[in-house]
Amino acid sequence: MNLHAVKAIYLFEMSRTFRTLLQSIVSPVISTSLYFVVFGAAIGSRITEIEGISYGAFLVPGLIMLMLLTQSVANASFGIYFPRFTGTIYEILSAPISYVEIVIGYVGAAATKSIILGLIILATAGLFVPLQIARPGWMLAFLVLTAVTFSLFGFIIGIWADGFEKLQVIPLLIITPLTFLGGSFYPVSVLPPFWQTVAMFNPVVYLISGFRWSFFGITDVHIGISLGATALMLALCIIAVGWIFKTGYRLKT
Template sequence: MNWYAIHAIYRFEMARMGRTLMQSIASPVISTSLYFVVFGTAIGSRVGDIDGVSYGAFIIPGLLMLSLMTESISNASFGIFMPKYSGTIYEVLSAPISFMEIVLGYVGAAATKSLILAVIILLTARAFIPYHIEHPFWMLLFLLLTVVTFSLFGFVLGVWAQGFEKLQVVPMMIITPLTFLGGSFYSISMLPPFWQTVTLFNPVVYLVSGFRWSFYGVADVGVGVSVAMTAAFLLLCLAAVAWIFRTGYHLKN
């Protein structure tokens, strides 16, 4: 394993975060804080408890998951897209470094940025809404699975995209709607039976449900199912990355 090459890519990507703090950290923290103020404090004070949890605290895992997924995708996709766009990706591909080491550098940096963002958002949420974490180990596990999985997905998206506009299509048109419809602001048990069944086809439901369980011990679906679905998506993303480097899709041509 060429740890020097991995560290070089990782350090370069982390340095980019330092140059774009407003976009990478400040913007998502401010946006999420507005959700806490509007939904958690203003509206939450007029909404009853859900499964024994105050509404303001209930939405924290879903809002955090929304920020993590979108930022993980954005960080990883932009990180690999820019070298491809500028042509410097050929220098990486010609270096004595395997595709696994390239992925570790880019995805590791994107996942680290998202974890830093998660800590800041959790600390910020404490200023607005009291909450507790019943299962810290499982919370960390879901955090790691989510940021790594969606950083891999973002890496695939960055390779697939042939223009800056395509980088925004999937996060804005697919991920964000799925998150809002995945139980971030409500429990799917509040829906009519037919729509409960339809909602279970939304993969984000399992992420939000498992993450919320790690906070309050309540979930819409079984925790084991949530972990299994997340792991399945992680393996799918790994398979897609392996295929990209094996075929050179949008990298060598």
């Protein structure tokens, strides 16, 4: 393992975050805080509790997951796309480092940014609603696992995209809608039976359900299924990244 190469890629990507602090950190935190204000005031006054939990507190895991998914994909996709766009990716590919080290550097940096944002938003949420975490260890585990999984997914998008507009297609048209329909703002159990069945085909449901369980001990699906679904998504992303580097898909041309 070439740790110097991993460290160089990781630190370069992290430095980009601090150069664009307003866009990378401040903007997502403000946007998420507005959700607390708008939904907490507009809907929270009508929905006082969900399964014994105040609606404002119920929102917290869903909003953190919403931010985590979108930021992980965005950070990782742009991180690998920009070297392809400028042509510096060929210098990295010709260097004496393996694709595993390249992926660890880029994906590790993207996941770190998302985890930091998630923790900041969690702290910010405490200013709006009283919040207790029943299982902090599991909460961190879901946070890290989700950030790594979707950073890998974003890495795949960054290699697939052949233009800046394509970087936005999947996050805007797929990831964000699936997150909104995945129980971010409501429990799946309140849906009619048909739509509950449809929701079970949404992979984001399992992520949000497991994450919310770590906070309150309530879940839309069994925690074992949530963990299994998350692990399956991670495995599929690892397989896809391995195939990309093995075949040179959109890297050697």
